[in-house]
Amino acid sequence: MKPITIASLKDKFRKNYYDLLGKSADYGPFQQRIRHRHTTFWNARDAETVRNSAVSAGDPLEKWRDVEHWQRKLSNKRNSREFARMHGCRVPELYWGGREPEALDFSALPDRYVIRPTIGHSSGLVFLMDRGVNLMDKKAYSPGTVRGILKEALRQNADLEFLVEEFLRDERGEYRIPDDYKFYTFNGEVASIQVINRLGPAKGFDSCYDEHWNQIPNISTYYPQAETQPPPACLHELLQQAKLLSRSYGIFVRSDFYSTDKGPVFGEFTPTPGLGRTFTPAAEKLFVDYWEKYCPGMI
Structure with a gap:
């Protein structure tokens, strides 16, 4: 059973609010x-x-x-990267991609990197890692903890893949x-x-x-x-x-x-x-x- 957190309660409230609004x-x-x-x-x-x-x-x-409705292919973030590349657009450097978190060698990654799923929205399962801290929630994550989260997500949805990409710098x-x-x-x-x-x-x-x-x-x-x-x-x-x-x-x-x-x-x-x-x-x-x-x- 997942622990109840303030964030999860806020997410549930937001979902219920929008469902009620729609009805x-x-x-x-x-x-x-x-x-x-x-x-x-x-x-x-x-x-x-x-x-x-x-x-x-x-x-x-x-x-x-x-x-x-071929555009559905572009709701897969790996495909959307390829589509953008095909049209000459820059995309983040890809360090790793796949469905086997055990094969992801965290020691080979730079100090800063991004993990995101190929399917999803609202920044779910996104890790913006800066020397072990996920800037999205300001919490520290060990490689083992991240790997466990990815494995559980894949257990729930076998169609998922994860992309490990370059952490982009801003204009400065x-x-x-x-x-x-x-x-x-x-x-x-x-x-x-x-x-x-x-x-x-x-x-x-x-x-x-x-x-x-x-x-x-x-x-x-x-x-x-x-x-x-x-x-x-x-x-x-x-x-x-x-x-x-x-x-x-x-x-x-x-x-x-x-x-x-x-x-x-x-x-x-x-x-x-x-x-x-x-x-x-x-x-x-x-x-x-x-x-x-x-x-x-x-x-």
Whole structure:
């Protein structure tokens, strides 16, 4: 039986709150579309087979797009790395990947590294390790403890893999929880850039901008308002790469990037952000307008 912690109680409260919100209130038009997409993508009989079909950067686009709703493959973070590489985007260096934690040699890793699962959301099972301390929860973890957590996760979901990647530095060359640059894109068009100054898996502040870095009202009520952020040094490259990936992805998707001392680095795709919850009425209208204009008739 798992121990009850303050964090687990908060997570349970948040889930129950959003479930209650969904049952007690009419869904907005954007949330309706996101929920429809989620049901279509993941209630299908072939959902996990498609998501976990390995594809590489050297494969032709035809192989990536050989099934209906092929974008499901990109919800596997190993595949999304390969897709970004195929399009010339930077990704973190990969130190190790697999389903056998016993084969992971922690002594061969640098002092700082990141562990993340190929399937998941909301920073679950993510370790941002800085000399033995996970910056996501500020706790120390021995290699044996981490290995045990990975093995238990794999026992519960055999489709998982884990990626051990480079710990990215920020623009100043510092190691910290990186800021997320989340691009809400529609077939090559950027509706909003959400910047999250993350303090932990579910804590932080955010602010939002258009592609010209004019600040716009926050699109979500999930995080408190952050101070106005200066544009990242590599904003032009970030926009180029987000638009390129969006055109290839085709339908609406949120693309997550980091601004580092090496320039922009791709993180992951999110096709159903937050299941459409917590978006403001203004954001709902903005995103539906973009959907109708740039992705008409698309899921």
